Structure formats: C-alpha cells, structure tokens
Amino acid sequence: MPRLSYRRALTRALGDELARDDAVFLLGEDVQVGASLVTTGLAKRFGTERVRDTPLSEQAFTSFATGAALAGLRPVIEFQIPSLLFLVFEQIVNHAHKFPLMTGGQCRVPVTYLVPGSGSRTGWAGQHSDHPYSLFAHVGVVTVVPATPADAYGLLVTAIRHDDPVVVFAPAGAMDVRDDVDDLAPVPLGRGRIHRFGEDVTVVAIGHLVHDALAVAEELADQVSVEVFDPRTLYPFDIDGLTESVARTGRLVVFDDGNRSCGMAAEIIASVVERVRLLAPPRRVTRPDGAVLPFAPALDRAVQPGRDQLATAIHLTVKDGP
Amino acid sequence: MTDADPVRLYRTVRLIRRFEERAVELVHGGQIVGGIHPYLGQEGIAAGVCAALDADDVLAGTHRGHGHVLARGADPARMLAELCGRVTGLNAGRGGSMHAADLSIGVLGANAIVGASGAIITGAVWAHRRRGRDTVGVSFFGDGAVNEGMLLEAFNLAALWRVPVLFVCENNGYATTMPVAGAVAGSIAGRAAAFDIPAVQVDGQDPETVRVAARAAVDRMRAGGGPELIEARTYRFDVHHTFEHAVRLDDYRPPDEVSRGRARDPVRIQGERLTDTDRAAVDAEVEATLDEAVRFALNSPEPDPADALTYLYASGLAARTGGG
Ligand SMILES: Cc1ncc(C[n+]2csc(CCOP(=O)(O)OP(=O)(O)O)c2C)c(N)n1
Ligand SMILES: [Mg+2]
Numbered sequence: 021m022p023r024l025s026y027r028r029a030l031t032r033a034l035g036d037e038l039a040r041d042d043a044v045f046l047l048g049e050d051v052q053v054g055a056s057l058v059t060t061g062l063a064k065r066f067g068t069e070r071v072r073d074t075p076l077s078e079q080a081f082t083s084f085a086t087g088a089a090l091a092g093l094r095p096v097i098e099f100q101i102p103s104l105l106f107l108v109f110e111q112i113v114n115h116a117h118k119f120p121l122m123t124g125g126q127c128r129v130p131v132t133y134l135v136p137g138s139g140s141r142t143g144w145a146g147q148h149s150d151h152p153y154s155l156f157a158h159v160g161v162v163t164v165v166p167a168t169p170a171d172a173y174g175l176l177v178t179a180i181r182h183d184d185p186v187v188v189f190a191p192a193g194a195m196d197v198r199d200d201v202d203d204l205a206p207v208p209l210g211r212g213r214i215h216r217f218g219e220d221v222t223v224v225a226i227g228h229l230v231h232d233a234l235a236v237a238e239e240l241a242d243q244v245s246v247e248v249f250d251p252r253t254l255y256p257f258d259i260d261g262l263t264e265s266v267a268r269t270g271r272l273v274v275f276d277d278g279n280r281s282c283g284m285a286a287e288i289i290a291s292v293v294e295r296v297r298l299l300a301p302p303r304r305v306t307r308p309d310g311a312v313l314p315f316a317p318a319l320d321r322a323v324q325p326g327r328d329q330l331a332t333a334i335h336l337t338v339k340d341g342p
Numbered sequence: 343m344t345d346a347d348p349v350r351l352y353r354t355v356r357l358i359r360r361f362e363e364r365a366v367e368l369v370h371g372g373q374i375v376g377g378i379h380p381y382l383g384q385e386g387i388a389a390g391v392c393a394a395l396d397a398d399d400v401l402a403g404t405h406r407g408h409g410h411v412l413a414r415g416a417d418p419a420r421m422l423a424e425l426c427g428r429v430t431g432l433n434a435g436r437g438g439s440m441h442a443a444d445l446s447i448g449v450l451g452a453n454a455i456v457g458a459s460g461a462i463i464t465g466a467v468w469a470h471r472r473r474g475r476d477t478v479g480v481s482f483f484g485d486g487a488v489n490e491g492m493l494l495e496a497f498n499l500a501a502l503w504r505v506p507v508l509f510v511c512e513n514n515g516y517a518t519t520m521p522v523a524g525a526v527a528g529s530i531a532g533r534a535a536a537f538d539i540p541a542v543q544v545d546g547q548d549p550e551t552v553r554v555a556a557r558a559a560v561d562r563m564r565a566g567g568g569p570e571l572i573e574a575r576t577y578r579f580d581v582h583h584t585f586e587h588a589v590r591l592d593d594y595r596p597p598d599e600v601s602r603g604r605a606r607d608p609v610r611i612q613g614e615r616l617t618d619t620d621r622a623a624v625d626a627e628v629e630a631t632l633d634e635a636v637r638f639a640l641n642s643p644e645p646d647p648a649d650a651l652t653y654l655y656a657s658g659l660a661a662r663t664g665g666g
Contacts, residue, residue, distance in 0.1 A: 069472075075502065080461040080495030087465025090450055091400070092473065095465075111492075114455050115462065120656045122441040123451060124434030128656030160654070160661060183657040209659075256659060 024201040026194050029169040030058045030136065032204065033176035034096065038066045041094065044180060047072040047081055048098035058136045058190075059098060078104050082111040082133075089129045090119070096180055097131065102138040102189070103150045113159045116185045128183045134176065138165075138189040139228065139277050140313055140320055149313035149320070153189050153226075154278045157255035157287070162186040162209060164253045167230035169199045171252055174207030182209065191277070193228030212258035214265060218247035221271035221337055224262065224288055225250060229275045229325065236330050244338050254284055262288070263295050270299035271341060273333045275325055280306045300341035303333040345393040345557065348615040351549050353624045354389035357631070358409045359609045361418055364632050365408070365425055369584045373640060374425045378439045381409035383547075383579030386608030387512050388413035390552025391480055391572075394560045400448035400466050401480040402459035405440045406512075406578075407452025410482050416444040419635040428642035435645045436653055456517075457490025459483060464500045464507050464569075471505075478506040478563045486517025488530050497569070501537040506563030508556065509534070509571040512546065514578040515603075519594040534571035546574030547606040550615070577603030 024032075037044045046059060046066075052073045054060035063071040074081045078099070085095035099105060105112075116129045139151040156163040162184055166172040172190060179186035186209075215230060216237050223246055225233035230250045237246035249265050251258055266272050272292055274285035285304035293302065305325040313320050362382050368374040381388070388409035395401070395414070403410035411421055416432060424431030424442050431437075432444050443451035450466060453459050463479040470477035487493050488511060500507045511530050515522055522530075534541035540562075544555045552574055559570040581587060613621050654661055 075498060077495040077499055079492040080464070080499045083458065083461035083492070083496070084465035084468070084499060087450070087462040087467075088469035089465075090445070090462070091466040091469035093469045110455070111458075111461075115453075115458060119451070121651065121653045122433060122437045123443045123445065123653070124432070124436040125653035125656070126433070126443060126445040130656075162659070184655050184659065 022201060023198050024169045026169045026172045026190065026197045027058055027136070029173040030134070030176055030190060031060055031062070033173045034059065034062060035065065037177060037180045038062065038070060043092060044094045044096065045070040045072065046096045046098065047074050047085065049074055049076060049100050051098050056098060056100065056136045078107045079111055082108040083115055085131045086111065086116045086119070086129055089131050090127050094130045094180060095132070096134055098134045098136065101148050102135050102152065103147050105135065105152055109155065112161060112185060117159060117161050120184070129185055130183050131185045132176070132179045133185065133187045134190065135188065136190045137192040137195060139191045139193060140324055141192045142317060142320060143315065145315040146312045151189070151191070151277045153187070153254055154282065154284045156187045157284060158282070160255065162253070163189070163255045164209065165189045165191065165227040166252060167194055167227055167250050169197060170201050170204065171207055171213070173204045175252060177206045178209055181206070189227060191228040194231070197231065207252065209253045210256035210258050211253070212249055212251040212261040214247060214249055216246065216248040218245040218269065220245045220269060221273060221334055222247045222249050222262070222265045222269045223273045223275055223330070223334065225275040226254070226277060226284060229277055232327050233275050233330060236327050236334070240331060240334060244334060246334060257288070257291065259291050262292060266292050266296050266298070271337045272298060272302040273330070273337055274302070274304040275330050276304060276306045277325060278307060279311050280304070280309045300337050303337050305329045305333050345553065348550070348612065349620055349624060351389055351393055351553060352612045352616055352621065353628065354393070354413050355385040355549050355609045355612050356624055356628050357418065358385040358388065358412050360628050360632050361412060361422070362408060364636060365422065366584060368426065370587070375427065376438060377584035378408070378425065379406040379583050380580045381406050383604070383608070384512055384514060384576045385409055386549035386612065387510065387546045387552055387574045387576060388482070390549045391508070391510055391556040393553045394556035395480065398448070398470065398475050398477045399479060400450055400463060400470070400477060401482065402450040402463045403452045403482045404456070404459065404484060405452065405454045406484065407440065407442060411442050411444060411449050411452065414444070414449050415447050416449060418631055419638040422635045423639040423642045426639045426642070427644060428639060429645045430638070430642040434653070457483060457487040457493035460493045460496030460507070460509060461499065464496050464505050467507055468503065468505045476564060478508065478560055480508045480510055482510045482512060484517060485511060485513040485515065485522050485526065485530065486520070488533050489525055494533065497534065497537045497539060500569040501539050504568040506567065507569045508559050508563065509539070509569060511571065511573045512576055513573055514576045516578070516582070516595065518582045519591060530573045531571065539569050539571050541571040541573065543573045543575060546576035547608050547611060549608050549612045577606070579604050
C-alpha cells in the first residue's frame with residue numbers, strides 16, 4: 021500500500037482537479053514556487069495562467085475569485101496564514117456567501133479557500149496561529165477540517181466541485197501525518213467518521229486533534245472504552261452520525277482547537293443535548309476564551325487543548341455518570 | 343440605431359429619472375420598505391457608460407445602483423417589483439434596492455459595500471476572457487470608495503494583469519455628508535495615475551460627454567488595452583437616502599450649492615438635443631412603461647415566509663431552521 025502524506029494528498033487533489041476540469045484555477049501568494057509545499061509542481065504542470073501568483077492583496081484577490089466564479093470558473097485560493105482569513109472575512113461573507121441568496125438564486129460562487137498550516141505552527145506566535153473555523157461555521161460557509169491524508173484528498177476534491185464557497189482548514193498539526201492509502205476518492209460533505217469504536221464515552225475531535233484523541237483513547241484503553249468521532253466537516257455538521265454515537269455511549273467530550281466562547285465545542289454540545297439525554301454532563305477541552313497564542317513554545321502549548329486535559333475530561337465525565 | 347443615437351440616450355436618462363421619482367413616491371407610500379438611495383441627478387453617467395457596452399460585457403454597481411441596472415436594460419417592472427419585495431422581482435424579492443441584479447444581462451449586482459465592485463468585476467472579466475470572450479467590465483463607485491483599500495487593491499490587480507475594466511467614479515461631491523475635500527488626500531485621478539491607469543475627468547451631467555469618453559475607453563480596452571478610469575463629476579439632486587426625507591440632517595450641503603448643482607440637469611441637457619415631438623413621444627412611452635411597472639409590482643405576490651432561505655445555497659444544502 022502506498023504511503024501518502026497529508027501535504028501530498030492536498031497536492032494530489034489540486035493536481036487531479038486542475039487536470040479534470042479546465043474551469044479550476046489556483047491563485048495565491050508564492051503558489052508557483054509552492055512556498056507552502058502544497059502547490060509544488062503545479063505551475064510547471066498546468067502553466068502560470070492557471071496557477072497564478074498574486075500580489076499581496078488578499079481582499080482584492082478573494083473578491084477577484086468571487087467574480088471569476090460568477091463568470092463560471094472554479095477558483096481555489098491558497099492562504100499562507102490562517103490569520104489572513106480575518107482580512108478577507110468581509111469578502112467571503114458579505115459577497116461570496118451572500119450572493120446566491122441576495123440575487124434570488126441567479127448565481128453560484130464555487131470558490132475554495134485552502135488554508136494549509138492552520139492552528140499553531142509552533143513558534144509563529146500571535147498572528148500566525150489562529151484556528152478560526154468556528155467563525156465560518158457560524159456564518160454558514162461550508163467548513164471542512166480533514167484529519168487524515170485520505171480525507172484531505174477527498175474533502176479538497178469535494179470542496180472544489182461544490183457549488184458554494186468552502187473553507188478547507190488543513191491543520192499544521194496534521195500536515196505531516198502519513199497513512200497507507202490505496203483508494204483516493206471524494207469524501208462527501210457533512211459525513212463524520214468514527215476512527216475508533218468505544219462504549220463509555222464519545223470524544224469528538226477536530227482536525228489534528230483526532231490523532232491526539234486516538235492516542236489518549238489508546239492510553240486509557242484498560243480503564244475506559246473511548247469512541248473517537250471525527251466530524252470532518254464542521255458545517256454542515258453530521259449531527260445524525262454523532263447522535264447515533266452518543267446515543268450508544270451516553271457521554272460526550274469535545275476536543276476543539278478553537279476559542280471557548282461561541283466555539284465549535286459549544287455548538288456541538290448544544291446540538292447533541294437537544295437530541296440525546298446524556299448520562300453525565302458533557303465536557304469540552306478547547307483553547308481558552310479570547311486566546312492569543314504566545315510565542316514561547318511552552319506557552320504556545322499551554323494555550324492549546326492538550327492530551328492531559330482530554331484524559332482528565334474523559335475521567336470526569338465517566339465518574340460523573342451513573 | 344447606434345450608441346450615439348440621442349433619442350436612445352434620452353430615453354435612458356428619462357427612464358431612470360422617472361423610475362426614481364416613482365420609487366421615491368412608493369417609499370413615501372410605504373410600498374417600498376427600507377428606503378432607497380436615489381440616483382436622481384446622476385442619470386447621465388449610467389446612461390452614457392452603458393450605451394458604450396456590448397452584450398457580453400459585465401458591470402457591478404453601488405448602493406445607489408438603480409440607474410446602472412436600468413441603463414443596462416433590465417426590465418423596469420421586475421426592477422420595481424424587486425424594490426417592493428415581490429417574488430416577480432429581479433432577485434425574487436431577496437435583494438431589494440441595494441442588491442438588485444440581473445446576471446442574464448451581465449449585471450452582477452448593485453452592491454451595498456462601498457468599494458466592493460472593483461475586484462469582483464476584475465475577476466469576472468478575467469474569467470470571461472479566459473473563456474475566449476471579448477468582455478470588458480465596468481465598476482461603478484462613488485467618491486467615498488476611493489479611500490477603500492479593497493478598491494485600490496483592485497486597481498492594482500486589474501492594471502497588473504491588464505484586465506479591461508472601466509472604473510467609473512461618480513464624484514457627486516459627498517460620501518453621505520462627508521465632502522470630498524474632507525476625505526480625499528491627493529486626487530481621484532491621481533489614484534489611477536499611481537497604477538498607470540489612464541484617467542479622464544468628464545462632466546457627468548452631460549450624458550453624451552460621458553458616452554463619448556466611455557466609448558473611447560471601451561474601444562481602447564477592446565483593442566487590447568488595460569483598465570481605465572473615468573471620473574464623472576456629478577451632483578446628487580436629492581438626499582443621500584430617503585430617510586433624510588423624514589429626518590432632516592443639518593445643512594451639510596449649502597443651499598446655493600444645491601441650486602447650482604440642480605441647474606445642470608442631465609435629463610434636460612440631453613432632452614434639448616431632441617425635437618419637441620421626439621421628446622414628447624419618449625416621455626409618453628416612459629410614462630406608460632412605468633405605469634405598467636408600478637401596476638405589475640404592486641399586483642405581484644409577496645414571497646412565502648416559508649421560503650425565506652430558499653436560495654441560501656446554490657448547492658441546495660439545507661440550513662437548519664432557527665426555531666425550537
Ligand atoms: C464599506 C462601507 N462603509 C460604509 C458604508 C455606509 N455608507 C453607505 S453609502 C455611504 C456613502 C458612500 O459615498 P460615495 O461612495 O461617495 O457614494 P454616494 O452615496 O455619494 O453615491 C456610506 C458611508 C457602506 N455601505 N460600506
Ligand atoms: Mg459620493
């Protein structure tokens with residue numbers, strides 16, 4: 021079985037879609053050389069007309085993509101830094117997202133916003149380490165956070181073919197994950213995946229935290245049986261899949277690399293308790309409220325949700341119940 | 343009939359003028375909710391520019407956007423129905439005054455975010471050209487937009503990639519109550535010069551002058567030229583927004599300036615180029631069109647609240663509802 025890294029899975033997805041559909045094109049900063057190591061080789065293969073380096077004009081090139089999409093193309097934008105999404109939140113929300121409704125269904129805006137290296141990159145500090153996926157889920161832009169190489173490939177392909185804007189977060193903490201992959205295929209939006217079955221508690225883990233959750237589940241295996249649920253898509257969210265899991269385990273912990281207030285964990289817990297009577301109060305392990313990642317490595321780690329915190333939350337949830 | 347036909351140009355400015363006057367009446371009558379930003383006084387710009395466009399061309403406008411949509415040829419009845427929030431409206435009642443759009447004729451929409459249209463049009467024109475069309479685009483914006491970074495970024499992108507976009511600045515002297523002198527360091531044309539974008543200033547009150555300038559720019563762009571800018575000096579005859587009819591703001595425009603501004607009326611200026619008979623015939627035709635438009639709009643059904651989010655996702659994704 022061939023080994024594939026998460027990063028190369030993204031490259032493969034971009035290459036396959038550029039080859040499959042002439043309407044697809046890629047733009048971003050330093051994408052021709054492939055500074056992110058994701059777009060490597062694509063300019064040579066598809067030409068600099070379809071793999072376009074942009075000036076540092078995030079707002080203009082984001083809306084440029086909206087215009088190109090209105091004219092029938094399928095742009096993919098690569099953002100160098102997750103925090104750049106704050107610059108273009110306006111262009112994505114006010115224009116790309118709102119156009120179909122505001123025009124009464126006259127158009128579609130199939131743009132993919134790809135963010136390789138989201139979340140902490142360790143040592144990149146306050147303005148390079150955000151993980152703002154909950155903002156996009158909140159405004160209703162399709163938001164995916166793949167955890168594995170196969171899902172990175174499959175969800176990026178699906179995002180590019182999707183008729184509405186999609187933000188694809190590729191967490192820094194997952195970029196070097198390698199997997200044996202024999203079958204690369206599109207992955208449907210809004211469908212979660214259970215990575216490990218368990219009986220006592222469901223842990224919902226987002227993005228790279230799936231791998232940490234699996235490690236914790238393994239560590240605790242002789243004490244508690246942990247199910248690890250990876251939503252893969254945050255919006256639309258696979259609430260049916262998660263409900264099925266929690267209905268079996270009766271307990272819920274959410275492991276989320278976003279800030280606490282109004283975060284994904286809050287939304288996931290609310291959505292579950294609307295449907296399922298839990299055996300114990302749910303818990304969440306998140307970044308703190310208002311988190312700004314400090315520079316020093318120990319501080320950077322301290323602000324991110326960690327394995328110890330998850331293990332504690334699991335124990336407390338299990339202890340709380342009957 | 344060529345784009346230089348004075349009757350055609352007059353019909354467009356007259357149509358916009360009377361459309362806006364009827365729309366203001368409907369605002370006061372409560373049939374248009376939320377008010378409008380009347381295009382009154384600025385009709386010559388949309389009319390002159392759109393007269394120079396071909397079928398494959400695209401444009402995007404502003405919050406003061408009715409004129410652009412009408413000048414491009416949208417159905418006035420469906421436009422008015424849109425302002426009245428009816429299902430028969432251009433946007434099925436989902437957009438209203440500030441988002442009126444007709445993609446079928448290349449109107450990518452009025453846009454309520456000041457400075458937003460430039461980058462969108464640049465991308466659309468680039469995409470159409472990549473597909474082998476001869477498209478040029480127009481981005482309309484006000485004097486207030488020239489201080490928005492997003493628009494200046496779009497100037498750079500269009501110039502850098504030689505995307506034929508005609509940037510049309512409708513300089514009516516004010517952004518709401520803020521005079522140009524209080525907001526613009528340097529000059530509007532100077533913004534263009536910084537990107538090597540050719541710029542001209544024209545009298546926006548003369549529709550024919552605007553048309554000639556737009557025609558020349560469009561011809562150069564069609565022949566392979568990059569973006570250009572036209573600064574059309576104009577004056578808004580009425581309020582920034584119809585809320586000012588109810589809430590009088592302090593005299594931010596001196597009364598003598600207002601009367602001087604109103605004296606240069608694009609509808610009158612163009613009308614004087616027609617014989618009395620021709621002008622009367624156009625006026626009657628416009629009136630009949632608008633009578634019918636008002637009838638159509640007010641007799642059209644309102645959308646069903648159950649369908650409020652029908653068009654949210656082009657992909658057909660169903661959003662959760664907000665109820666308990
Ligand atoms: C980005 C942005 N800032 C502020 C507003 C609020 N606003 C709407 S119209 C307007 C004035 C715009 O002036 P100008 O561009 O000169 O156009 P005009 O109204 O004169 O036609 C303002 C401040 C807005 N809609 N968008
Ligand atoms: Mg103005």
